[in-house]
Amino acid sequence: MNKGPEETVVRTDRGLSVAGTRITLYSIMDYIRADWPPKLIRDRFYLTDR
Secondary structure, three states: OOOOOOOOEEEEOOEEEEOOOOOEHHHHHHHHHOOOOHHHHHHHHOOOOO
């Protein structure tokens, strides 16, 4: 059986989070609102483009 695409965002008790991490989307949104470039946000949280 073919598995669907792997989830990258999951719902947790803390809210929506990056799968496999404790990083919430709220945390990332703070940096987006502060106009940080996407590359710096990725580097800050050790994320990939995926």
